[in-house]
Amino acid sequence: MTDVPVGARVLRGRGWAARLIASRKFQKWAAGFLPTRGIVRREGEALFDLLSGFCQSQILMALVQFDIPQMLLARPRMVDELAQLCDVPPARMVILMRAAEALALVKQKRGGRFVLARRGAALVGVPGLADMIKHHDILYRDLADSVAFFRGETKTELADFWPYVFGGEMDADVAKTYSDLMARSQELVAEDTLRALDFSKATTLLDVGGGSGAFLEKVGRAYPKLDLMLFDLPKVAPSAAPRFAAAGMMARAQIAEGSFVHDPIPTGADAISLVRVLYDHSDTMVAALLAKCHAALADDGLLYISEPMSGGDAPERAGDVYFALYTLAMQTGKARSIAEISALCTDAGFEVIATPKPLRSFVTRCLLARKLNVNKH
Template sequence: MFDLVAGFCHSQILQALVEFDIPQMLLRNEMTTDALATEAEVPLDRMHVLLSAAVALGLLKRRKSGLYALTIRGAALAGVPGLSGMISHHDVLYLDLADPVAFFRGEVETELAEFWPYVFGASGATDPKVASTYSQLMADSQVLVAEDTLATVSLNGVRHIMDVGGGSGAFLAAVGQAYPNLHMTLFDLPAVAPGAQARFADLGLSERVMIAPGSFRDDPLPQGADLISLVRVLYDHSDETVSALLRSVYEALPVGGSLLVSEPMTGGDQPQRAGDAYYALYCMAMRTGKARSADQIAALLRQAGFTDIQTPKSRRPFVTSLVTGVKQS
């Protein structure tokens, strides 16, 4: 019970470690309290408290020599793509949750939606600097999602994949490297297209990828793909927007074409920590979407006309879960 009460402090400890760059410093060399305090410009007594707290959480370990080192869990803060970025931006979420009573009553004008302006359509993401911020964060964390998605489903037999809402192309970059003969299309807002172009050029994928700028809220989807992927897209939007998007996907696919949905999901009738105690609140703070269970997403797919709906089990549901469907006629 005490661990639950202390949860907020745990989050702040994580954020402090990341902001002070302590995981990166310890990844290079084990260090003393004095050295870390000097590098981070933190008073020595306060750094001691922070480091002791990190040891208690299993993120750091203290040698008999007095040197601090990363544990395996702590090393993830430095080595897992996108993790530090996600932790750093959570100060916005913490502000939105500062008054939990008002938050759950729907009385808080949350700030998180301002961090993710694309959820409001093309008109919400016109500032290149803002687009760059959220695109980089999405791209970094998308590496793990792409790994788990491609480890769960096979794209053998697919000729052409279109990733809708694909941001700066992190998912398609992973697909392109894993499937060298696959044609690809990226469909997303014009503001994020430059980042995608640069990524594909760096990887030598430019000739295999067509970038189609547009907003699925406002524009029809391009035709030609026999697989359309929605990676971390649905949970950003309301049921009404999702239903309209799924109908557009259905119309854009040929008979026999498939849809792949990959995103964090709730546990439905069996709530689980990542989906129900984190993503559900995060989406609520964004004001436009909601975290859904695999069964809820499957029901939305059926309403759009999809059949042969499958929910393959991913290796790390806290990273992503999957739902697939087929257009039969």
């Protein structure tokens, strides 16, 4: 035993523990032994949650598709009324509502009327969440054959749904779908980004891939003296003008059209933001984009990055389960850790100066970097 390296002994020990836990005889004993009974129950419940996860997501999808949360927000309703409004057989609506209650989305009051539970009310209140849930029907189809998906054999629909990632022309209807979905889901991202990062040292902020200007509008309201610039595809960028006009920001806002895949980044800003942009693209494309941002900024210019990220050495559910699979289905990008993004920024000539702890990692995580002053370094 002394000739076996310590690391190998640890791995052998871990393998032994796994084999013991996998033993049906051990499981049966542990389920009846008082000190381990709770662990067995919790692990069993966790495994069953994984097993039933698809059913849970379909319950959520059905509720949103039928618009039941909005119906219950208006007033409590009986099952028969919901069945009639949704054109669902009453017996099946009972099953749907009982499942929704089990998931803590609704509650049944005395007399049989259903109301929204706290979680269901939050579902209604989160901007863009219902739209994103409806959009998931594409992802579900892409994941239908999980073995083929992970082998890379699936021709995914998501790859066609987001054609902008290739930097090419976009149909006007596709561009509107993209812009609307991004704008509605941008509010929470903007809120958490503004809580995490300070924009007070910038005088002009250029939002690259800024869509219809939802993020810039939020930053502009928080920093009234900040000048705003937006850069996005020709079919997308003009949609920001009505938003800026309605917010009274046209006097301090500029809109530039182009593709950061093919065109240089506009100059004139002392800060650039990349909000939910990097994870859409490959490492090669991200490196090229960061190099363009570096070229567009003067020395000491600031780079703000905000997007969902992988947990890195400590994988976590939002980044390493949901966003990792979503970007894999897009076939162009990936969820990166804060360390990976920091390394890409450093390679591009930036100094990372802040990586604040995320408030809600399932919404976004942020990084602030500064272009190194070549005269000082």
